Amino acid sequence: MTESLPEYPDLAAGGAVDPDEVTTDLVVVTGVSGGGRSTxxxxLENVGFYVVDNLPQALMLDMAQLAFEAGGAARRTAMVLDVRSRAFSTDLAGAILALRERGFSPRVVFVDADDEVLIRRFESxxxxxxxxxxxxxxxxxxxERKLLAEAREQADVIIDTSHLNVNQLRRRVEELFGGEDVRRLRITVLSFGxxxxxxxxxxxxxxxRFLPNPFWVPALRDHTGLEESVSRYVLDQEGADAFVNTYAELIAATAPGFEREGKRYLTVAVGCTGGKxxxxxIxxxxxxxxxxxxxxxxxxHRDLGRE
Structure with a gap:
């Protein structure tokens, strides 16, 4: 009988842990090879997580319990899984369920990218x-996509790195995990073309795209929506205020429901022709x-600077 767990009777007895009493912040990172898991x-290390790389899925519960017992810096632990991890087990769904049944609330991050981008990265x-x-x-x-299909479906957040450089991906992760209340819904408003x-x-x-395009205004063509001249031109157009106000009210009205259902991340994509x-x-x-x-x-802003 193990003598090292008397402080944690629920863990020692194999029972469930009260989620309200568990302050361990667990993040599970998986995704396609070449997608940016290492970044x-x-x-995550930069924002205070203890990161365990290439952890076999069968050891996820053991690692979570160790983090819980250790306390301190280990209370924020990230477990990174890749195809090598699957040599020991392919049941990621079961591993996540086991964590939740023991009272932990892991956040699953899936890192993805377009096939063409992945091919270029491997060739480079x-x-x-x-x-x-x-x-x-x-x-x-x-x-690999076939093996990871179920993991992608289970993800709390999917980060598509197709058009992100290393610094942009790092900033995205730091924005998501850098210290706000982890129970709040975090909204990314993403512009694109x-x-x-x-x-x-x-x-x-x-x-x-229902709004007039500043591209056809010579004085605005080389500027972006981050600049006051372009922003005012766009927002002063008929229907622009109603468009923004309507969607702001819709998102605000649905946010509490998303939070109750356990959704932590919401991506609102706003598109125009070129994303500039x-x-x-808007x-x-x-x-x-x-x-x-x-x-x-x-x-x-996904496509800003591409033109």
Whole structure:
């Protein structure tokens, strides 16, 4: 019989832990190879997490209990899983369920990227994919996506790194995990350009293309929606105020329900043609209005600077 657990009778007895008494902040990071898991891990370390890399899924509950017992810095622990971890177990769903049944509340982060981007990343460092074998890179990526399909469905937040550099990805992680109350719904208002494709992680997609395009105004063409001249031009157009106000009220009305259902992250994507003028100005104004309603919101501009 183990003598090291008398302080924690629930754990020692194998019973469930009262979630209200467990202050351990657990993050599970998984995702596709080449998607940026290592950058996410380093960013989590920057905001105070103890990071365990390449942890077998079968040891997740043991690691969570160790973190709980250790206290201190270990109370914020991130477990990073990749395809090598699956050599010991492929039941990520079962491992997450086991954590929740013991009173822990893990947040699952899935790091993703487009296939073409992943191929370019592997080719740039002259590495083969872990599941490639004797086939092509694309074969390894497809095999891994099939293995990770269930994990992606379970994720609390999906971070698409296709158009993010290392610093942008680090900032995104720090914004998500850097110290606000983890129970609050965190809203990312993401501007994008439709010509570059829809954001795959969007919960809401707003289309700002009904507004006149500043691109066709010579004095505004080379400026962005972050600048006052462009912002005022966009927001002064007929229907712009109603558009922003309506969506701000909709998001504010649904936010409490999302929080009750356990959703922690909401991505509101605002699109225009190129992601430079209208969507940027609208995203900034929408974020301001959401903050005015005491919601945790920040902006991210996916395609700004691509033109």
């Amino acid at each position: 996410v891990a380093r960013a 460092v002259r590495r083969s994919h872990p599941l490639q074998g004797d086939g092509r890179l694309a074969d390894g990526i497809a095999a 439709f010509k570059y494709g829809l954001p795959p992680d969007a919960d809401y997609v707003l289309d700002a 003028h209208r969507s940027v100005a 995203a900034e104004e929408l974020t301001t209005q959401l903050r005015d309603q005491r919601l945790s919101a920040h902006t991210s």
